[in-house]
Amino acid sequence: MELPCKFCRIISRELPAYEVFEDEFSLAFLDHKPLFPGHLLLVPKGHYPTLPDLPTALLKPLFAGAALLARALEAGLEAEGSFVAINNRISQSVPHLHIHVVPRRRRDGLKGFFWPRQRYRDEAHIQEVQRLLQETLARLQGGKK
Numbered sequence: 001m002e003l004p005c006k007f008c009r010i011i012s013r014e015l016p017a018y019e020v021f022e023d024e025f026s027l028a029f030l031d032h033k034p035l036f037p038g039h040l041l042l043v044p045k046g047h048y049p050t051l052p053d054l055p056t057a058l059l060k061p062l063f064a065g066a067a068l069l070a071r072a073l074e075a076g077l078e079a080e081g082s083f084v085a086i087n088n089r090i091s092q093s094v095p096h097l098h099i100h101v102v103p104r105r106r107r108d109g110l111k112g113f114f115w116p117r118q119r120y121r122d123e124a125h126i127q128e129v130q131r132l133l134q135e136t137l138a139r140l141q142g143g144k145k
Contacts, residue, residue: 005047005094005095005096006094006096007041007043007047007094007096007098008047008096010027010029010043011027011043011045017029017030018030020040020069020072021040021042021065021068021069021072023061023065024045024061025044025045025058025061025062025065026042026043026044026045026061026062026065027042027043027045028040028041028042028043028065028069028101029041031100034102035083035100035102035110036102036103036104036108036110037077037103038073038076038077038079038102038103039100039101039102039103040069040073040100040101040102041098041099041100041101042062042065042066042069042098042099042101043096043097043098043099044058044062044097046058047096048096048097049089049095049096049097050088050089050092050095050097051086051088051097052088053097054097062099066084066099066101069101070082070084070101073101073102073103074103077103079103079104079105080104080105080106081103081104081105082101082102082103082104083100083101083102083104083110084099084100084101084102085099085100085102086098086099086100
């Protein structure tokens with residue numbers, strides 16, 4: 001038998017968390033292994049494993065919450081900026097959509113992206129990837145441009 005999702009258990013108050021924000025759609029709490037103090041996780045109250053699983057109607061309220069939290073980190077913790085990120089499956093330790101909202105300061109040691117960048121082989125490779133993504137998006141949108 002599969003155990004209930006850890007974040008669903010936090011949302012239902014079955015597990016404790018250091019909550020900082022809640023609205024009708026989402027809950028935000030301090031990450032228990034923060035990159036920096038103030039590192040938040042914002043989760044939708046419904047169980048959606050990844051961003052593509054999230055209903056379109058929840059995009060605006062969820063990202064409005066993320067924007068509010070980013071402003072709060074900057075104002076409340078006197079952070080110079082913030083890092084906002086989502087993992088889908090890879091590096092996603094809990095299979096429940098969560099948005100990381102992390103306070104940032106110049107020279108804080110976080111090196112932008114956490115992975116090496118890979119260049120395109122050449123212009124033809126760029127155009128092939130572009131074409132493939134455009135065709136896939138058209139198919140996913142039902143032929144709309």
